[in-house]
Amino acid sequence: MTGPFLIALAALSLLTSTGGARADDAAELTKARAAYATAADQARDLVVERDRLKSQLADMTNAAVACQAKNARLIAFADALLEQYRRVSLGKVLASRELFLGLERVKLENLIQDREDTIRANRCNQRLDSAPPAKPAGQ
Numbered sequence: 001m002t003g004p005f006l007i008a009l010a011a012l013s014l015l016t017s018t019g020g021a022r023a024d025d026a027a028e029l030t031k032a033r034a035a036y037a038t039a040a041d042q043a044r045d046l047v048v049e050r051d052r053l054k055s056q057l058a059d060m061t062n063a064a065v066a067c068q069a070k071n072a073r074l075i076a077f078a079d080a081l082l083e084q085y086r087r088v089s090l091g092k093v094l095a096s097r098e099l100f101l102g103l104e105r106v107k108l109e110n111l112i113q114d115r116e117d118t119i120r121a122n123r124c125n126q127r128l129d130s131a132p133p134a135k136p137a138g139q
Contacts, residue, residue: 067124074122081115 063124070122070124074119077115077118077122
């Protein structure tokens with residue numbers, strides 16, 4: 001027997017003696033690949049969930065910022081309204097009860113309607129306020 005033949009025979013006997021171990025390795029490799037595929041699917045699902053939650057957080061943050069801005073405007077509005085109420089004099093009260101033309105009454109009703117419109121416009125509504133707040137004019 002020559003050298004290369006002996007080497008090939010030794011390799012063949014080694015392969016046949018480890019045939020069972022090789023099948024076990026192939027089974028473990030298949031299990032490992034399945035586990036990797038499962039883990040990769042879970043990772044993709046987690047990335048999708050994370051992106052969805054980030055988007056939801058951004059929407060809620062925008063709504064909160066819009067509500068805070070509206071609350072600040074309502075507080076300023078309430079302060080101005082209270083200040084106007086403090087400045088009401090007896091003459092203004094008597095003028096508002098004039099019976100003949102009712103011009104002062106019309107002014108007061110218009111003022112009340114304007115105030116109600118301001119309050120309604122600055123009311124927080126999460127569905128509508130989820131868009132980024134608009135910058136006030138002049139800024």
